[in-house]
Amino acid sequence: MSKTISIDGQSVPFEEGQTIMDAALAAGVYIPHLCHNPEFTPHGSCKLCTVKVNGRNVASCTMPAVEGQEVLNDTEELNADRLALTQMLFVEGNHLCPACEKSGNCQLQAVAYYLGMMSPHYNHFYPQREVDASHPDVILDRNRCIYCELCVRASRDADGKCVFGMSGRGIGSSLVVNSASGRLGDTNLAVTDKAVQVCPTGAILIKGKGFTVPIGRRIFDHYTIKQIQTGGGPHE
């Protein structure tokens, strides 16, 4: 008999070694998340996937599933807190959806839709961040970076390159690249690298592909992020 946890009263099976997020995704239960991608080592930084387990908040992407856990996920309180975290991500960077090529395919935007975000609520930080267009095929716009480190993990673990890394601290954190000049064009990043494909926002974009799919025909114009990430989206 397989082991189970309960998520919002629903019995969800899991295998030894799986996290709460793994078990939920496998069962088609959506827990909002941004820094998590099932292909990579869990990170646990965005905190959107926070759930309540036996009365305590934990990040579901890093917390191992344990027999008998009573998990609260889709609650008013947790969704309100997730909304606030999403708003924080919007105001700490410079996210101008109408002018962004990722609009409609952006997970940050899609999570905001899902959580019913109608305004940024907090005052914008308007930070000064660098845009790096030095690479022939890839553009790095740090204004849209949410520090999920998916590119860091993908480059290190899938591409074996370590093109990306984090520097700074606190609100002064920044995404840095592996070259003495500090320019992406001087790294060994290739457009085919996994690191280029995993950005949940428009911080890393492939050049020369602007608006090939028009606004209105993009993923989240037709599906919610919940549908997409639990396998209920378009079947190719």
Place this chain on the structure above:
Amino acid sequence: MDRPETPDIAPLLTPILAHHGHDASKLLQILRDVQDACHIIPAGAIDLIAVHLGVPRVNVEGVAGFYSFLSTRPVGEYQVLFSGNITDQMLGQDDLMQYLCNKLWVESGKVSEDGLVSIAGTSCTGMCDQGPAALVNGWALTNLDRNRLDLIGELIRSRKPVAEWPPMLFETVDNIRRADVLLGEALAPGDAIRAVLARGARKTLAEMDNSNLRGRGGAGFKTASKWSFCHAAIVEEEGHVICDIGGHPERFIVCNADEGEPGTFKDRVLLNSYADLVFEGMTVGARVVGAGKGFLYLRGEYRYLLGQLEGVLKRRREAGLLGDNILGQADFNFDIEIHLGAGAYICGEESALIESLEGKRGRPRNRPPFPVTHGYQGRPTVVDNVETFACAAKIAAQGGAWFAALGTAQSTGTKLLSVSGDVSRPGIYEYPFGVTVRQVLADCGAEDPYAVQISGPSGTTISWKEFDRRIAFEDLPTAGAFMVFKRKRDVFDAVRNFTHFFAHESCGFCTPCRVGTALQQKIIDKIHSGHGTPSDLEELKRLGHLLKTMSHCGLGSSAANPVLDALAKFPDAFERKLAGLAFEPAFDLDGALETARKITGRDDEWAHL
């Protein structure tokens, strides 16, 4: 990207890298040495270090960018960092910093044009009982006043090497005002180890268990449990057991001397005058869990203690109390290495400390797994506070029952308090647990006390109505800070100081803490500038909830404590600062025109809104 021209860095780097054995886990120590030599981490050094250590450049840059005492932009040949704790501020730190800036013609936060000097603030340097304090090129200065700053200004202007400055400027004192069993009754080096060898490791763990000793870093986890989990941890790698129960050198004992909580300075005193007791406790721990190697993680601010601590270690090795075959016991090999921090409060969190020990950015790990099973280099590791190890040595020598008879049932033993603020006798006070705040206030000569910050910014603010509460895990748990504020102080100033502290020290890993501490600081500053409204107070409460419940580690989850405590206990400290409106935007339209006014040289009526 512009890179400052740097001279050929290789001749300087070669001996530094050699000294640290080209070991990537020594990256932070290597960068510290480079910073000392160059007053900057030059981009060229990052390139070379990456090549020589065989790690990606981006990782070296990440570490260089994380720690406050490392800088990828030049700082002055003389860097003066004023301790920014609220107790330093209450002793006039702001005026003194401005005085030195004026004297040396430099703006705070900037480097003088000739590159000679830079002056800035830093988080609490742990000298609250003898402030105002500062660091000059990392060395602790105490009891600053205008006379001393006149002298310091002259020394800098005449380019006198810091090593040749008058020792009087660097004098520190212990200020032990009340000693109990820990500070009062001496233990001869080796006594505790001998007792452990006579009794055996298992029975020693039972004594630790009987003592009910709980961690002195504030969290209060039972030490015997931690040690027994570490002892019992089995490490497997690729299916092979490489670390079995019952002791193996692949276990580590780490002493957390990253005493960064503002207002706390008891570990400084323990390491200055009771280092043998602390190292003895670590050695006891090593025998109990079966560890072969120990680290003392010493905060960068206490580097002045490094030389004498190395001396104590050397003496203990010579006496057979460290090294191979300790006290002639054939299977007892244990040694201790000191690792110096570089200005990061977060490294007081045990898993961040371990990351830092491994030469990385000090970022708290995801847990589980916990350090007792997967700590330093993925091996079972015990991380305990300095005072905890000192207690452990005493318990090993004198038994668990003796210790358990002191204090209260849930909080056995004694506690060291670091008392500072509005008191006539600041310093270290050792009390059995259970002492009332009122008693401490009476003993330290508190002057018309109004509020006390227990256990620093991450702890609890108590008002004059609560002075009968007790220092104990079951009432007021504490890592040791005890900052006293008299009636005429503005509690809001302390709150503002603490919110700036947390925003500065957030590691930036998780969203709620990275953004939440910055938002909290902005709102507090808005209130401070007279633009606050009742809606801002509601926003602070909401932010406090997010920080408390959603953060990755204790820094974030306690970063709102001073705000929430003060809102609940001293609402008038906020309310009297609020503007009369229900809402006022944070964006100050007229203020935004200031730059334009400066450029055009105008200040007439039409240049204002």
